[in-house]
Amino acid sequence: MEIAVQITWCVFLVLIGVNALIIVHELGHFLVARMCGVRCDKFYIWFDIYGLRFFRFKWGDTEYGLGILPLGGYVKMFGQEDNPGQIAKEIEKAKETAEQEKRDLRSRNDEQESRDLWPRNDEQTTDDRHQAAEQLKYLETALYAKDSYLSKSVPQRMAIISAGVIMNLIFAVICATAAYMIGFSKQPCAIGGIVPGSPAWAAGLQIGDRIKEADGKKLTQFPQIMDALIDGDSEKGVRMSIERHNEKGETERIEKVIVASKKQGALVPSIGIISHSLTNLRNGAPLSSSLRKQLPDDVVSLLNANGRLIAINDQPVESYADIVRLQESFVDQPLTYKFETTSVKVPAVPMMELGIRFQMGEITAVRRGSAAENAGIEPGDKIVEVGDLGPLDPLKLPQILAKKAIAEPDSMISVTFRKKGTETAETIELPLVVYHENLTIAQPHDSVAGSALGIAYNVENIIAGVAPDVSAMNIPVGAVVESIEFPDFVPELWISKTSFLKVHTNRVFWTKGLQFVEIGNRVQVPFIVDGLLQMVSEGTKVRLHTTYEGKPGIQEITVRKSNDWFQANRGFNFAPEEFVAKAESFGHAVQLGFDETVYATLAVYRFLKNIGRGVSAKAMGGPVTIVMVAYRFASQDFGIYLIFLCLIGANLAVLNILPIPVLDGGHLVFLAYEGIFRKPPNERVQIALSYLGLFLVLGLVVWTLSLDFEWISRF
Secondary structure, rough: OOHHHHHEEEEEEHHHHHHHHHHHHHHHHHHHHHHHHEEEEEEEEEHHHHHOOOEEEEEEEEEEEEEEEEEEEEEEOOOOEEEEEEEHHEEEHHHHHHHHHHHHHHHHHHHHHHOOOOOOOHHHHHHHHHHHHHHHHHHHHHHHHHOOOHHOOOOHHHHHHHHHHHHHHHHHHHHHHHHHHHHHEOOOOEEEEEEEOOHHHOOOOOOOOOOEEEEOOOOOOOOOHHHHHHHHEEEEEEEEEEEEEOOOOOOOEEEEOOOOOOOOOOOOOOEEEEEEEEEEEOOOOEEEEEHHHOOOHHHHHHHHHOOEEEEOOOOEOHHHHHHHHHHHHHOOOOOEEEEEOOOOEOOOEEEOOOOOOEEEEEEEEEOOOOOHHHHOOOOOEEEEOOOOOOOOOOOOHHHHHHHHHHHHOEEEEEEEEEEEOOOOOEEEEEEOOOOOEEEEEOOOOOOEEOOOEEEEEEEEEEEEEEEEHHHOOOOOOOOOEEEEOOOOOOOOHHHHHHHHHHEEEEEOOOOOOEEOOOEOOOEEEHHOOOOHHHHHHOEEEEEEEEEEEEEEEEEEEEEEEEEEEOOOOOOOOEEEEEEOOOOOOOOHHHHHHHHHHHHHHHHHHHHHHOOOOOOOOHOOOHHHHHHHHHHHHHHOOHHHHHHHHHHHHHHHHHHEEEEOOOHHHHHHHHHHHHHHOOOOOOOHHHHHHHHHHHHHHHHHHHHHHHHOOOOOOOO
């Protein structure tokens, strides 16, 4: 019952917020039109399609009402016509029609009188003349009446047109001001995890690093990092000032120039970092479902009450970096987590695997300043052999090297590799370096990082070997895995499963089962094995759709626990690091709300400016995306939801002010022309530009809706 009430409340907030964004725009037009003496025939909240409405009433000259279709609203101004010349044309046409009807009537009457066959019946003709006269009267009034929109001066009409955009910005300021009065959470620019092979990984960023500036601009919250990358030089990179605690516990500032990632399928620039976490467990969801099942209810209650971690295996924990370091150092051993209220001993958590070894792919990145870079290893080269480890399993190799680096400090290992485009192999000696980075594969095209060697590489979708018990299934070595199917997999959450489905599979409707297609192209092996495979239970059936020597095949394998590959995370969900943004007074809140609106407006401008230059057009979202994101924010925190409405309000303002005919900005351009040259624009030119603007707007609507409904894949 409580969940149903919460969902209903969130839906109500979304309905009110999304509609308010449009209503305030129309309200701006309405209020300024009335101030300028323009008669407004109708002002409706929601649309009264086919005359359907909940109610209506008339106050003065305006009919107010609540329509049946809950999508914003509209205002109908007397005499409003995008092309005033069209009204004049219609008036002349109406006059010509009236004169022609008079001539036709006289002709018919003369003919009828001469024949004298039946009495005249002018009733229908009189009605037609009356309607034509009424239409002519309305058009002439619309063009010349004092309360007509068209009779107003150019500055007045410009004020009326621009009022909608101004109202959107005022609404954005109000929402942001209210958010700062209430207070809401923000995440600082602190690093809690790194994507393997990403620019951040290659630059040597570490957990706990705090990005303070980007190209001289101060950064205070995590989303500003992406804005800085969008604004920055996509070729030369962004100069970042980073605050780091060194081994002595001292704080130092370092400078790094980082070029954002240009990976296939990337929608916006990224350097591959994940936000920082605390040593406290997350409120409401402190444990994974598997760990929750292992612990007694009284222990779970104690962890919910106070989940601050103070030690692991009796080693003190002072930061999230300590948690990552200890979990990765003892990844294959039991760990005792000491919280303020209780202690929990958790065994090592094996990774799920298929019993298949995939082929090593090309190197994708080399860490700057590493021994590998100094030895001449470059992206495109390929690792052939590492020490005496035998056949390489590229997915397990990073953990093997990390354990060896921890167990044997300052040790060296031989690495045999082939340069790109050659078959000649060479062997070098490289030191093993200990890194604790909380590496996280987040996107379908992410690499695997052997950080101990300072290299990251792809994993090819070619079977290089199979375990003895799997070989009995006649899976051929050298087979190309075209797709991987999980026939019985169904996620727990509907929203997560639909978004997951749309991005990574070719299924339209999904009730059961999941199949990753175009392995090696649309999605890489590490994303599946390190991601989804770890979400299923032991014994789950997986089907490999393969091609070997030109022949297709299907092999069914059972998921099993690995005996030499382990997860560092034991199932504890640590809370994200956040700070509360709250104004000290109403005046301070207004100032912060204004600054937030300016920031949001410029962010929209930056996004549009950089489409095609680091920002993909597929990063756009239509009404469905807006509603879904609005629901997500509404379910999190009301203050954050208000900030989202501020962002969308600024978004609508920027889009409406673009100089595109049929949008407010286009009308302002035509009015500016009329004001400068003392006459309206050429009618043919205006009509042609209006059709062009309509084509662009409809094209944008079709594009965003196609992305919303995944008719066009975002990746």
